[in-house]
Amino acid sequence: MPSYETFTDSDAAFAQAQLGRPMRGVAGVAYRCPAGHPGVLATYPRLPGGPPFPTTYYLICPNAVLAVSRLEASGIMAEMTAKLSTDPGLAEAYRVAHEAYLSDREALAREIGDEVPEIAGFSAGGMPTRVKCLHALVGHALAAGPGVNPIGDEALALMGDFCSEATSAGEETSSDD
Numbered sequence: 001m002p003s004y005e006t007f008t009d010s011d012a013a014f015a016q017a018q019l020g021r022p023m024r025g026v027a028g029v030a031y032r033c034p035a036g037h038p039g040v041l042a043t044y045p046r047l048p049g050g051p052p053f054p055t056t057y058y059l060i061c062p063n064a065v066l067a068v069s070r071l072e073a074s075g076i077m078a079e080m081t082a083k084l085s086t087d088p089g090l091a092e093a094y095r096v097a098h099e100a101y102l103s104d105r106e107a108l109a110r111e112i113g114d115e116v117p118e119i120a121g122f123s124a125g126g127m128p129t130r131v132k133c134l135h136a137l138v139g140h141a142l143a144a145g146p147g148v149n150p151i152g153d154e155a156l157a158l159m160g161d162f163c164s165e166a167t168s169a170g171e172e173t174s175s176d177d
């Protein structure tokens, strides 16, 4: 089951400042950074009457987005994908993470009385067999806590203390990925 805190007015203002537009379809704050702002938003898989929204755990902390973008630019995703084909234990843990992601999204879909069949079986970030977007995988790892998404956990370990209490948040603009 996904767990999240209330998405407050100040969280909404923070999200809008990062995205340059209001963030819609938010279920709650799935991870809050030590500085107090939302780090990951849990989102409903569809806005009323709209297309599916597959990024159930949306990484919004600008410091995290920047750190993940740097990591992606290092070419590490190809290494991680290669490791999935040579390490059966890692591959299995990643497949379980994929199932957990889908299960959380299904719970969110039930909250809005929708099934969102268009994205059934499709999670995010390249799961279950590839590594295509670390933003999605890190978002999942932060929301779920350690031990759920092995690739997201590995990326977080490489990122270090990406958003400490002393970081002045909201000054950097996030990418829209």
Ligand SMILES: [Zn+2]
Binding pocket: 033, 034, 035, 037, 038, 039, 061, 062, 063, 064, 163, 169
């Ligand atoms: Zn942050």
